[in-house]
Ligand SMILES: Nc1nc2c(c(=O)[nH]1)N(C=O)[C@@H](CNc1ccc(C(=O)N[C@@H](CCC(=O)O)C(=O)O)cc1)CN2
Ligand SMILES: Nc1nc2c(ncn2[C@@H]2O[C@H](COP(=O)(O)OP(=O)(O)OP(=O)(O)O)[C@@H](O)[C@H]2O)c(=O)[nH]1
Ligand SMILES: [K+]
């Protein structure tokens with residue numbers, strides 16, 4: 001990716017306008033974007049299920065020329081921007097039919113990348129799209145790197161960095177709320193807020209610098225007003241920073257492991273919670289031998305639940321391996337549900353298990369309460385939920401306990417507009433401390449030059465959030481996490 005970014009940044013040459021294509025009936029357009037080398041990728045998923053349509057996407061100076069060597073539209077259909085053509089993809093050498101397809105042309109700059117984009121809407125599955133992609137490559141296009149279409153959209157100024165991150169978040173979203181937060185990012189909600197902060201920092205900087213350069217011609221600096229503006233900026237930045245926890249929960253979700261002795265009802269709990277017979281349940285202790293996963297959404301947060309093998313001394317080799325996996329799952333989880341059978345209660349085994357997991361966020365699930373009031377509850381102060389998993393009871397209480405433990409009770413539609421990611425939080429943390437540093441410098445009555453140093457740091461860090469000020473390694477980091485074709 002290092003190479004990719006330097007190659008592409010290095011290739012921004014305003015004025016270097018590609019006019020490599022120009023089929024007879026292709027409209028010429030005003031080139032405002034310096035088009036780069038043409039890239040190609042399959043834009044739709046090819047696994048796990050075969051979609052009925054698959055899209056091959058081309059972007060760059062020769063996208064139309066490449067497409068025209070492959071795609072044949074019968075009748076008088078013209079290659080107009082933002083129109084769909086119907087036709088056939090033929091092998092350019094043999095004229096052999098490769099697919100019956102639709103073609104969408106979007107001429108620069110009215111496209112996702114702002115370059116010429118051609119989409120070939122082929123039949124789904126693997127073969128049609130792969131063959132069409134191979135033909136595009138044979139005609140001179142290069143396979144796109146992960147995130148390269150969106151990187152071009154960014155380099156061509158159609159998106160800023162937070163919007164590009166929003167696109168990756170939307171593609172990866174695992175809950176409606178995560179998708180909503182990602183859309184707000186794409187629509188520039190965070191961009192707007194950050195730009196506003198940055199422009200006010202620039203105003204303060206201008207005021208201060210003017211006093212350095214033209215001290216004699218201007219009234220003295222209104223220090224009280226600067227103080228107020230810094231206070232306001234600091235509290236706004238702090239408010240945005242406070243959304244990082246929610247952003248993290250929405251993006252990466254939670255991993256919850258159900259652990260406990262055999263037969264306490266762990267698999268029954270997984271099934272009740274996911275409302276399907278995900279795991280095998282029997283009256284035999286030692287039924288679950290491997291980790292069974294289920295994907296849920298709890299209060300808007302994507303949750304991966306792991307049901308595990310019941311933990312006990314065992315001489316069975318398969319069961320032993322399963323128990324090792326249970327322990328690994330518990331250690332890798334964000335929240336551990338230590339499950340006990342209410343008719344048996346807290347025994348030495350639970351005490352041992354508890355010692356192994358108590359350093360993690362945990363909840364004691366007392367199951368089978370339908371069989372009577374639970375026996376022998378622990379003396380320790382453990383968050384506790386009572387369930388009757390086989391009857392599907394206690395799931396709401398369990399979900400509430402989890403949300404409370406991760407302090408996510410307030411994830412709701414009202415505050416999804418800002419949910420910053422770790423990169424954005426890191427930059428805003430630097431903004432915050434630089435602004436505080438300006439305050440300190442002011443209070444110490446240091447020369448104005450010192451104020452401007454910290455103000456500039458704050459401004460630079462804000463610019464990193466939106467991508468106005470950025471390094472290649474930041475681009476690298478962000479776009480390499482995208483999927484191919486995005
Ligand atoms: N077939 C298809 N569906 C898709 C996409 C795509 O690229 N192809 N998208 C890809 O992610 C998303 C839609 N996003 C898009 C965003 C902007 C433009 C675009 O062409 N924007 C231009 C011109 C708009 C206009 O004509 O007014 C621009 O903003 O300059 C296209 C798609 C989701 N669905
Ligand atoms: N009465 C009652 N029985 C339950 C409840 N939950 C589970 N059971 C029963 O307890 C037995 C064991 O349930 P499982 O869900 O297989 O227990 P497990 O903890 O996954 O067991 P292993 O996988 O063997 O470790 C089954 O017969 C269930 O029907 C409950 O809430 N009430
Ligand atoms: K069992």
Ligand SMILES: [Mg+2]
Pocket residue numbers: 266267268279280281287288307308309310
């Ligand atoms: Mg089980």
